[in-house]
Structures are given as C-alpha cells and as structure tokens.
Amino acid sequence: MSRLPIIVAPMFLISNPAMVIEASRAGAIGSFPLLNARPVSTCADWLQEIKEALPTEPWAVNFICHPVANVRFEEDLQLIEEYEPPIVITSLGNPKRVIDIVHRYGGKVYADVANVKHAEKSAATGVDGLILVCAGAGGHGGQLNPFGFVAAVKKFFNGTIVLSGSISSGADVLAAQMIGADFAYLGTRFIACHEGDAPEAYKNMVIESTTDDVLYTDAFSGVPVNVLIPSLIKEGIDPSTLMPKEAIDLTHLVNVKAWRDIWSAGHGVTAIEKRESVREIITSLQEEYESAKQRLNVVQSL
Numbered sequence: 001m002s003r004l005p006i007i008v009a010p011m012f013l014i015s016n017p018a019m020v021i022e023a024s025r026a027g028a029i030g031s032f033p034l035l036n037a038r039p040v041s042t043c044a045d046w047l048q049e050i051k052e053a054l055p056t057e058p059w060a061v062n063f064i065c066h067p068v069a070n071v072r073f074e075e076d077l078q079l080i081e082e083y084e085p086p087i088v089i090t091s092l093g094n095p096k097r098v099i100d101i102v103h104r105y106g107g108k109v110y111a112d113v114a115n116v117k118h119a120e121k122s123a124a125t126g127v128d129g130l131i132l133v134c135a136g137a138g139g140h141g142g143q144l145n146p147f148g149f150v151a152a153v154k155k156f157f158n159g160t161i162v163l164s165g166s167i168s169s170g171a172d173v174l175a176a177q178m179i180g181a182d183f184a185y186l187g188t189r190f191i192a193c194h195e196g197d198a199p200e201a202y203k204n205m206v207i208e209s210t211t212d213d214v215l216y217t218d219a220f221s222g223v224p225v226n227v228l229i230p231s232l233i234k235e236g237i238d239p240s241t242l243m244p245k246e247a248i249d250l251t252h253l254v255n256v257k258a259w260r261d262i263w264s265a266g267h268g269v270t271a272i273e274k275r276e277s278v279r280e281i282i283t284s285l286q287e288e289y290e291s292a293k294q295r296l297n298v299v300q301s302l
C-alpha cells in the first residue's frame with residue numbers, strides 16, 4: 001500500500017513522542033508542539049528520543065514564532081538548531097529566524113496560516129510550505145472554505161501546500177490532493193488514539209460527539225477556537241452566555257489550565273467512532289484512500 005501524504009498535526013497537551021514515532025513509522029509524518037514538553041530539558045529528551053527512533057523517516061515539530069506568546073522562544077530555537085527536526089511547523093509571528101536555522105541544516109519550514117493575507121506574508125519570508133487552516137479545523141480553526149483558499153494561494157505560491165480542516169477519512173485525503181494539496185493535515189482524527197495524552201474522558205467525548213457539538217468561539221483567548229460543547233457544559237458553562245473576548249490573550253500557551261478542562265475538536269469529529277492506535281488509524285485511512293481511488297475509477301468509466 002502506498003505511503004499516504006498525511007501529517008498527524010501537532011496538538012497542544014495531546015501529541016507526545018509515542019504518537020510522533022508511531023505515525024512516522026506507519027508511513028505518515030508525526031509532529032508535536034515543542035511547548036508540550038516542559039521544561040526545556042524534557043523537550044530536549046523528547047527530541048533525542050524521536051531522533052533516535054526515526055533516523056530516516058520524516059517528522060516535525062511545531063514552534064510558536066511569537067516572542068511574547070512563546071516565553072521559550074530563544075530556548076526552543078536553540079533546540080531546533082541542536083536536534084535538527086526535518087520539518088518545523090511555525091504558528092503565529094514571523095518565521096524568518098526559524099527559516100535561517102532550518103535551511104542551514106537542510107530542513108523544511110511550513111507556516112500555518114488561516115487567511116490569504118497571512119499566506120502572502122508567510123510566502124514572502126521564503127517558507128517551503130504553507131498549511132492552510134480552513135473552516136472546521138480543530139484548535140484555532142480558520143473561516144475559509146478549502147476550495148477557495150487553495151485556489152487563492154496557488155495563484156502566488158509554488159511551494160508545498162498542506163490542507164487542514166476536518167480531514168478525517170482516506171477519501172478526504174484524496175479530495176485534498178485533487179484540489180491541489182500535497183499533504184493533508186489531520187488533528188481531530190487522532191485525539192482518541194491510544195498513544196496520545198488526552199484524558200480518557202476527552203477521548204470518550206470525542207467518540208460520542210458529532211459535528212453539531214462543535215462551537216466556534218473567541219470567548220476564551222480572543223482567537224476563535226472550535227470547542228466541544230459537552231466540555232463546556234461539564235465545566236458549568238452555558239454556551240449561550242459566552243461573550244466575545246475584547247483583546248487577544250494567548251497566555252494559555254504558557255498557562256495551560258483552561259485547556260485542561262475545555263476540549264477542542266474539529267467538524268470532522270463525527271468520524272471518530274472508537275479508540276484505536278495511531279497505526280490502526282493510519283491503516284484505515286490507507287484502506288479508505290484506496291477504495292476512494294477505486295470509486296473514482298468507476299465514476300470515470302461511466
């Protein structure tokens with residue numbers, strides 16, 4: 001079976017070395033946010049473990065470029081320089097300094113963006129790829145439709161295109177390729193995996209939830225995020241009383257308390273029906289991808 005063009009997306013408080021290693025060994029590209037490993041010495045241990053386990057396979061880390069939002073900015077840059085992750089995924093802020101370091105050792109930098117203006121700005125910095133975060137993505141989802149977003153970015157960007165937002169099945173991966181993406185970026189599909197650090201109740205909630213249980217709100221950090229309504233209710237929060245937050249506040253990246261209790265998932269949550277290992281999920285995605293290709297052949301022969 002062919003290697004699927006998928007990145008198991010970095011997820012705050014969920015991704016860990018076991019997920020990264022299993023994903024990359026199973027033929028996908030595993031990733032984790034550097035800030036999941038605290039303190040910095042633990043992060044160095046994680047990087048060492050992954051580097052040793054994946055001598056030839058691709059893997060990625062997620063680095064927050066915003067020097068204010070990321071109090072570990074300088075330390076994490078040093079870790080990137082020392083451990084040379086093959087791919088660095090940047091979020092928020094200007095990726096220029098990361099690009100200088102990563103290109104020196106031959107790695108790639110992919111910047112995640114949620115609108116065309118930010119895609120243009122990131123493209124101008126010389127990134128190798130753009131991750132287009134569309135409507136319905138878990139975490140800080142975007143608002144754009146993937147058809148429109150990919151077409152708009154392809155007008156000015158020739159690099160790697162990674163598509164993100166509710167991609168949950170192998171057929172979705174094929175669809176992403178058909179509209180011009182090089183890779184699909186899947187977060188929610190992996191929240192309930194055995195290896196991940198999501199609490200048991202969160203994994204169960206993801207299995208029980210449907211798309212209607214997802215609420216897009218900027219009430220928590222000022223940046224809109226897709227959250228599971230049952231996780232709000234569990235905390236005694238009535239979703240109808242949520243007010244938009246006036247100013248953007250990204251301190252949750254450092255102070256994790258809020259995200260330990262309020263749980264995120266994307267519109268693709270309906271597709272998660274059971275607890276599985278990372279390898280089992282990737283095998284299902286591969287099988288679904290192959291049957292989607294067969295269906296396409298049938299349609300073409302009509």
Ligand SMILES: Cc1cc2nc3c(=O)[nH]c(=O)nc-3n(C[C@H](O)[C@H](O)[C@H](O)COP(=O)(O)O)c2cc1C
Nearest residue numbers: 009010011012033137138139165166186187188266
């Ligand atoms: C629980 C959760 C945590 C996330 N944390 C991060 C993060 O720390 N950094 C990041 O760049 N993206 C983060 N994301 C976004 C994912 O990397 C990815 O863009 C998204 O999950 C893709 O959409 P999907 O969930 O619909 O597959 C998170 C997503 C989820 C569901």
